[in-house]
Each structure stands twice: as C-alpha cells, then as structure tokens.
Amino acid sequence: MKLAERGSARATALSPDNIRRLTVPTVLLVIVGVFGVLAPGTWPFVATFGVVQALLALSVGMLFGRAGLLMLCPFGFAAISVWVVLWFNVNARMPFLIMALLGALAAVPAGVLVGGLALRLRGVNLAVVTLAFAAAITAFFSRHNFPGILDEVRVPVRPTGFSSDRVYFLLGFVLLVATGVALEWLGRRRTGQAWRAVRSSERATAAAGLSVPRVKLSAFIVSAFIAGLAGSIYAGQLQGSVDVRSFSALLSLGIVAAALLFGAQSLSGAVVAGFLGALIPEFCRRRGWAVEYPQILFGVGAVHALSQGGGGLSAVFPWRKPRLSTRVPPSSPASEPDTGASSGDGPVLEIKGLTVRFGALAALDNVDFAVPAGAAVGVIGPNGAGKSTLIDAACGFVSYDGSIFLRGDRIDRKTATARARAGLRRTFQQGRAISELTVGDFLNLYCSSRLTTAELDELIGFFGLPPADQPIVFIDVGTRRILEVAAAVASRPVVAFLDEPTAGLGAEEAAALGEHIREIPARFGCSVVLIEHNVEVVANVCSHITVFDFGVVLARGTPEQVLADSRVAAAYLGEEIEPVTEPVAGGGQ
C-alpha cells in the first residue's frame, strides 16, 4: 500500500462501519424515548427514573470502562446535587436548567475530592474509599434535611410547561442523550484518549508527556458532573419530595452492578442499565411479582458478565464489535532520511554519579553516563544489571542520588511528565500500545500538538505501520512494539530511550527495526539510547555501547571494543568481574 492509499483509508464519519455501529443504539434510544413520551399512566414518571439511573450508570461506567477507576458513590454525588437544586429552588429560585447546571456543578468538588484520593489509591482501595464516602454522604444528609421537604406547601421544582411527567421525561431524556453524545465526543478527543492511557499504564501516560493527576481528575470531574446532572433531574422528577434513603450506599452498589452488567461506558449500555433497572421492578410490581427479582437478576447477571471478561453485556452485542476494515500492510522498507543531523556536538543528556537503591540493594551505583547529540548509543548487560533502572531514573520514575542534565539544564526536580515534555521520551519492556485507540490517535497522544497529515504519513511510512485509522486491537504484538518506538520519537524529543524494542520480534523483523532505529537520529533529530539483549542489533545500530553489570559500568566503547572485552563475555557467562575504573575511550562518555 502506498502512502497516498493509506491517507485515503481513513474512516469517514458516515462510513458503512460507523453507520452499522450507530444503527442499533439509535433504534434503542428512539424506542426508549417514544416509550417514555407515549406510555400510559405513570410510566413516563418511571421512565424518568430510568433517565436518572442511566446517567448514574454512565458516571460509573465511563470511569471504570474508560479510565479503569472503580467508583462506588454515584448516588452520593447525586445527593449533593439534589440538595443544591432544592436549596436554590426554595431560597433563590431561577430557571430550572440553570439550577440543574448549578446542581451538577456542585457535585464536581466532591468529584475532585474523590479524584484527589485516586492519585494515590487505586483498584480495590479506591472502591473501598468511595463506598465509605457514599455511606458518609448518606449519614450527612440524614442530619441535614433536603431544603423545603418539611414545608407544608412545596415549591415545584420543574420548569413552567414541564410539569407533566411526559414533558419532563422528554427534557430529562434529551439531557441524557446530549450527555452521552458529548461523552462520546470527549472520548475521541485527547482528554478521552488520555483516560484510556491511564487505564493502560500510569507510567506510560507520564512517559507520553501527559499529567497523570490531571487526567485522573478530569475523569472524576466529568463523572461527578454526570452523576450530579442525574441528581438535578431526580430533584425535578420527585418535585422535592426526596428522602435520604433514596441515596444509600447500597443503591450506589446496585447502580455499579448494573453498569458492569451492561457495559455502561457507552450511552447505549447506560440506557439499557438505567431503564431496565427502573422499568422491570415497576413491571413486576404491577403484575404482583416481587420487585426485588430484577435486583437479584442484576447481581447474578453482573457476576456472569464479569466471569466472561470485563466489558459487560453490551461488549458482546454485535453492534459494539468493530470490524477489521483494512488489511495490515507489510512493513515497508525505510525511505531515505531527510537530512543528516549533526553528530558529536557534545552530550545532550548527562548523568553524573547516579545511584539508585531499593532497600539494601544498589541497582545503580555511582554511574556516569552521557548521550551525544544525534547519536544512537547502546546499553547492554545481563538481567538485573540496572539497564531499565537507568531509564526509570533518567525519566523520573524512581528517586535517586546524583544529577541529570538535559541540554545543560538540571532536571532532577522535574516530574516524569515534565521530563517527557522537555524531550526525554521512552518505551517500555512490556507492550504499552493502547488497544482501544487507532494508530493515528496513539501517535497523536504522544505529541503535545496534533501531527499534521504529512507528519503522520511520514511516521507511518518510515516505520511501515498500518494505516492511521487501524484500531490497535487488530495489530500483532510485534507491530505494536514498532508503533511504540514511532510514538516515542513522534514528538521529535531530545533523547529517546528504547527499552528492548525488538523483544518478541523474529530475527528478520528485529534486524529491520534496527535499521529504522539507526536512522532515527538523522530523520527525527533526536538521540537514541537503545537497551537490548539482542547484541547483534545493538552492534549494528549504535556507535557506542555501555555495558552494565550489577549496577556498575563494566565497559564502554565502540561495538568492536566492547564485544572484544573479555570482561563483557565473562559477565554474560556469569563469572565474577571487576568494574571498570578508568573509562575506556569514547563510549557514550
């Protein structure tokens, strides 16, 4: 496939695949909307509760499905919003939509609080804290009556013209759909892609130059706002006759179970979760059946859904499954580099006296290391020699003693994110490509400003990657590693650390990737530090090699010098060695 063809392979908004994906959710929304407006008796009132629950499920589902954060307090956020809406309604009445917006915004500080905790707490710990938060909020509101509920004459909350249940349902439903569409839009923007990155790996997120705290907080802010909006609509639905028991931690758990069962990270999943949760109990009540049966079924269903893998039922529905629309082309050979970048202008990265300790173990002991401008240098050594620790320290992922200079500026106080933005990029030994994104989105995520089509095409062409619109989920592991290398150099950093990029590749692929890596300095204007077990590739790519063993520099020099050094062979064969005391000429220093 030529470059021009790749450009044309990008999906258009109304491609057959997109139309197919959108058809079933749209039909679902139309059915639910028509039901809520036209159903007889009190069904529209019940359907409005479906809107409320759908928004709550969306707030839980988006956090879990998109950002990997398990939050158990959606009703807690909603309670805050209900209180604020009712307070304004009684004390400073204004148009409903403004009160609803203020109510939703009032839940945001609580979202920031819980999101702040999520900077250190993850997984089950976060779940426990948020459940305790839900219980605490209920306890708080059991002492603070909702404004106006004890008044003899209640001030109606719903706006003029929306007093009937049907019309009010329609208002809530429109807000629900608008929220779902906005969330979908946000999910495709950099913000939403960054959520996916945090879900995949916080370290890799920081290595892409994204601030992990900011990404997590943004996810919690959006989630709390959505739950708050649910509360605002709930306040109007009940016309202020709310009870603190409507917000208990147990109900929050029920929403979580429904959100997990139906994969509520998307609008369609949330709508199914919310409306079934509202309509089935009512249906059972009318038939004289037990209203608890749906709750039992939801719980059992969620257990089943989890046993089948994360995404919930909606993940197995046919309309959710993307189809492989374009074939992955074979890796194309590298084209000629643009211009030769200058080499030998002095070091762009200097590491002096670097010591990293893990308890009693010195993973790195007083190491000096330098990377010249426009060079590709190699780092080799047996397992446990300290190679990856060198990257971790340089990129700000572990604390250390010593000093690191990037283009002459000391960067020891900078965070991992700040170092990435300053031009220190890295890849990881474990694959860190985000399978939910496309090739183009992934490459863009690693750049502070969006790549132009020409830049994207150049990257894809140079590394022989699949087309920009190809979802990463369909790409084989070897190609993903090449994609990660491309992402590391996409922002044209000062130095790119490549941590075992050929791991998992066949010999031919590894050699081909090595050829590409050798050309990176000239083409992208950045130096490369290649950490590899594949000594052949390192010798082909790098002008200088540093050998580590037991946290000290064993040898440095040109590939020929290093590979001829008997101590290097001894280290690889497991014999006792003495560290280098005098630097060998050249060699990265």
Added chain:
Amino acid sequence: MLDLAVAGLSAGGTYALIGVCLVLLYRVGAVVNFSLTFGPTLAVVAMTDFLGVWELGLWASVALAIALGTAIAALQGWVMATLFRESTVLIRSTVSMAMAIAMFGLATRIFHDEPRFYPTLFKSLGRDVGGVVVTGTVIMAFGTAIVTALAIWLVLSYTRIGVILRAVSSRPVTAELMGVGTTVLIVLVWAVAGALTTSGLVLVAPTRSSIPNMVILIIPGLAAAIFGAMRSLLMTVIGGTVIGMIESVALEWGAIGNYRPTISFVAITLVLLWSQRKETWSEAR
C-alpha cells in the same frame, strides 16, 4: 465516658471480627469481599423466623442461622474458586459487590424490611466492673474477635494447613500442581468467614434490627481491615475496636456526634493515604 467506651466494645468487637474475616479472605482468597455481611444478614433475619414461626428454640435457631450463613458463604466461595480462579483482586472484589446486591435483593424479597424481634444473647454474662456496666454482648463480641484473630494467626503461622493456605494464596496454580485442592480450601475459608460473621451479627442484631443497618456493617469492617493493611490481624482488631469506641464516645461530643457514621470514611481515607503515600505509580509498568 468510660461507660460509653466499654459499650462501644460490642460494636467495635463486631467491626474487628468482620475485619478479621476480610483479612483472612484477602490473604487466602485474594479478594476484598464486599458481600461479607450480606449472606450472614440474610441468615440472621431468617433466625427470627426459625425462632418465631418454626418455633425451634433459641439455640437451635442460632445454630441453624450460623449454618445458613456458612452455607451461603461456601456457595459464594465455590463460585469464586471455580469461575474466578485466574481473575485479579479487583475483578474478584467487583464480583463480590454483584453478589452483595443479589443477596440484598434476596433478603429483602424473602423477609421484607420490617422490624423484627432479635433475642439478646448472653445476658447473664453481664457484669458490673467498678461501676462500669460490661454487658454479655460486649464480652462475647469482643471476646469472639480476639479469640478468632488469635486462632487464625496460630493456624496460618504454625500449622500445616496454614502453610498450604498461604501457598494457595500466593501461587494458586503452583499449589494445585503440587496436589493441593485449592477449590476445597477456598470454599472452606469462605465458609469459616461466613460462620464467624454470622455469629458476630447474631450478637449485635438487637441493636441493628433492619437489613440495611446490618449489611452496612461491612463499611466499619473494611475500615478495621484497612487499619491492619489487609494483613495484620492484631492491627485489624485494634482498628475495629478503636472505631467502635470512638463511635460510642462520640455520642457525648454534641454536634460532631451526629456524624459518627462518617468516622469509618475518615479512618479509611487517612489510613490508606498514609499507607499508600509512596505509591506514585500504578503497578502496571
């Protein structure tokens, strides 16, 4: 003040007992069991029917309730050990939440959430120690927590089954390859946790009386377990006891006393933030 602190030992002992069971399940079954109090609640509410409708007599009803709580937990353990053998802690814990919801629905469905009479056990054990009333419930609840923590510690540390349980916890597949029946052991541990939690709930049921009030004991129980970093049985007992006593003493603190249920949230948050303060990055590298 001292009266209140001692009275708080009954709640504190129950929190500690639930916490100890949570720690046991976490250490051996690699799960934070959010549903721990839900099955036992169902069993304890059923006890009132054994007593009032079936007229089985007090101790027979108590025994049957504990057996029911044990059986429900064992069934849950079997689901975990078979369907979620290879899952992560987060997935298993999420599964336990779904189980909690199902059991809450089941309990409400069968018994409706109406006030019931729960007998107060061990009344005759009550003592007046130097002017401070120590009720039978306090002695039994606190005593059970201490004895349970001690027993679990001894079993895990000094017995062959303890070694096997620890092996199952850290390397389930390896343990299985070495001929250990992991499913049976995990079901056993769940059953023990169910039996102990049901016993604890039987003791404090007269002061909790409704289904939501009983199941929500999971939160102070979690606070206690987190006080022990989901590992230390001693710290879990101390954590549960302290939270119970503070909640009781807080009755005298005027306005602050109104927010006693938030104490668990504050405790969980502070302990976790302190213990996780150096966890700048997630485990995924």
